Amino acid sequence: MPDITNVNLTFLRKARGLAPLSRYAMLDDGTLLVSVPDELEVRTFHLVRYSEQGRSRRVHTYSVETLRKTEIAPDGSTYIGTTDDDLYLFRENRKTRFLPDRRASYTDVSLGVDTPRFAAAFCDIVGSGHSVALGELGGRLLWTKDISFPINRVCMDRSACFMAVAGESGDLTLIDHTRKTVWNHRQDVPLLAIATIGPTRTVFATGGPQVEVGGVGMVGSDGTLLWFTELIGTPVELSLDADGKSVAVLLALDATSGRLVFLSEEGLPTWDIDFEDARPTGISLSPSGRFVAVSLRDGTLTAYELTFGERVASLSEEATLAEARGAWDKGNVSAAAEVLRTRLAEVPSDLRSCALLGEVLTDLRQRALAAAQTAETVGDFSGASSHLTLAAQELPADARLTEAQGALRQRWYSTKLSEAQVALTERNTEAAEAAFLEAIQADPLATAARALLAEARYAAAASALERGRALLHQGNAPGALVAFTEARQKGVSGPELNELLRQGRVVEALSLGNALYQDQQYAAALFQYKKALRLDPENGEAQQKLKYAQNFLQDTQLSDRFSRLE
Template sequence: MSLALDLAPSASVEVRNVDLAYTRKARGTAPLSRFAVQADGAALASVPDEMEVRSSHLVRFSPTGKPATLQTYSVETLRKVEISTSGDTFIGSTDDDLYVFKDNKKSRFLSDRRANYTDIALSESGSRFGTVFCDMLAAHHTVALGDQTGRTLWTKDLPFAASAVAVSRDGSVIAVGGEDGDLWLLDNARNTVLKHRQEAAMEAVAVAGTNRVVFASGGGAGVINAEGQLLWFTEIVGETVALGTDSVARTVAVLARTDTNAGRLILLSGENGLPVWEIDYEDSRPTGLSVSANGEFVGVSLRDGTVCVYKLFYGDRLAAADGEAVLAEARAARSGDGSLLQAVALLQARLGSVPSDFRACDLLKETLTDAKEQALALSANAEEIGDFLSA
């Protein structure tokens, strides 16, 4: 269910189709970071060395050609890794340490302070990163902004327990989500730009400039504008694993866990929150998600080390009312006001224009099943008539 509470600026295009661009697999591949997928479809990932226990490689997977190793680093097992689009800067965290890697050098963030790191986020260029953490007793929670040298730019105490953090692609703003549903947006001068609150904990947050903040909370995903107003909220089945969007929130991607070893990728329209495409992963649990800045590629990492990159195709957006009208006319034809053939023709035309309309796809499947049953019934009736005439 999608609830649109306000209208975002009109978009002239929507996702019309999605193709699998390529898959790559490397044992132990870390979950994709939020800006790992680039505008050309390439994806950056951290892959452990097959021989050295503490060594890992920063690898660039390409739509064509073999993977390329950008650099190798040595560190203890990291819980989360965030990589810049160039691959020259990345950060990684354990439960109580945050490391900054730049030009094959490693530095420890806040080396004089003991902390439990809840979440980390890196800007697209790697020049800024944000993190939320608490003290060892989980009594005080803090958000901090740092740069690529590992220097602390500022820290800010939070009046709530933080659960998620995100940094805009240009590093100008940082979003912080809380366990009680709080959502704050701060600029890089530590000023609070907006505040919003949901009834449930913030599971994940993402930022599209200063105009849109995307969040996952309470069994769904939503978008708020620069004034902190909720634009829409869409219910999602499963537990949110990761959240992503492009530079202007044209498309919102949600990665959810639907079972212990299964999950689903859902693409939502950034304008109204309506689902436009989804795919299930039944054999391996999804672990990470990335959306390219131009919104043309989406990457998903799986627990078995597979990286899947999808190509999104956009086209002229048909009004929602047009789609509803087609479905209504097709249903009327199925119920006896027309014919099954007419319903099939209507639905095929709709899917020709909007291949991602899964409701039209489901209705077409039902209509073809009805047509098959009718054909079998007519065939059986014809046989009975033939037997009667022969007698």
């Protein structure tokens, strides 16, 4: 997407107690939906639609205690809101409570657009366990997933297929709608705001008094950091257009002022708007990125229309050089290179930009080589290779980078191959296998590492198989099953292993059934004996114990019946 060349105010309205804008409230036609408290009736709220000229129309009225956060579907049919302890769903003039049988403290909530689903982050009452949930707007819970870190924010993408979860610990996780973790990323500071369009682009914001360097960063499809731009202020909200090419970040500068900053997809600031009278509370960017609305703490609602064009081409030579040097001074070398490349594409005769681009790319190469050397020194060959690969994307034909990458991979392969062979002599098969896999990562076409890996896996599988037989002979069915499963994972298959697994499960079911039988849990014991017979229909012990359990279960039920009659 081209850069922003102009911003115009489309309307400004005020409403007492205006709720912070929901993430996807602004539409491509310039209209948006807002939750506004009734000025006279306590616990009464109105869902109001504003036209592109700022004319308001009431859509729904609903009653609820004061909501901490409200998320509204763009068509106005559904909205959700959280209090300190509850999450409410409003649909078809009905209000329902999400997870009514669970006591929880809700941290954040985010509503999708294309599919009627939402994401909610919550913790238990004492704040020790943290989870996210995927729910349908009808009130049905699809699933929950425990999260290992305290959650600050959660964001559902427009398609409602992915949710990004950001933590106070600096952890950032992307989860798909099937509950699978797509990638993990980590910063060393708390994450205060996030926005995502799915696996390819997720942005996060850090800041506040405890953070030395705050700003906005973008994470790519493999969880790696694409760029980070320093910004002054405490982040309040982030917003992305549907393609993730335009980033809007809302910042609080102090208790009574704030700023809206737009960033390009390379992380370059392209426009900013100051709010001097009140602190901002919410932002919504339309799918196309053409319209944006901001809500302020004093009830002000402001909408803007953005104009895009080739901003860099229209800049003067001095302005271009100043912007590139500014990005370079902040360490954002890739962004500086992008500014200069864009300038040269529009003005091929700009010699000063060409010369500065050469200096920037030389610095980028040197930084990459130094970072790769540092990573290799501590044994992080994968990290060293990543540094060189990222630099090669900016300098695809650079001979020094190509030569360094090739030499690094040779050292990587040789080192890991040696480590694997040493581990084998020490009978540490797990370490050997891990080293062989790294050697293959270093040189995917080398056959020596693959052949030795096959031998190591075969030896480990044979050892696991033998260990499983011994444990099964001792009656240790759980340990035997673990060993047999390990053997299967190492590549063993066939009728013999299948038979051993069947025998192990039979012994396990019988052992568990006997323990339950002794504990007079006859129904549970009966289930285990039936499971053993399903695996081994001719098993005499299971048949006998099954009859005993059935008789005792019938006697117990009969006794209960008589006690109830009395």
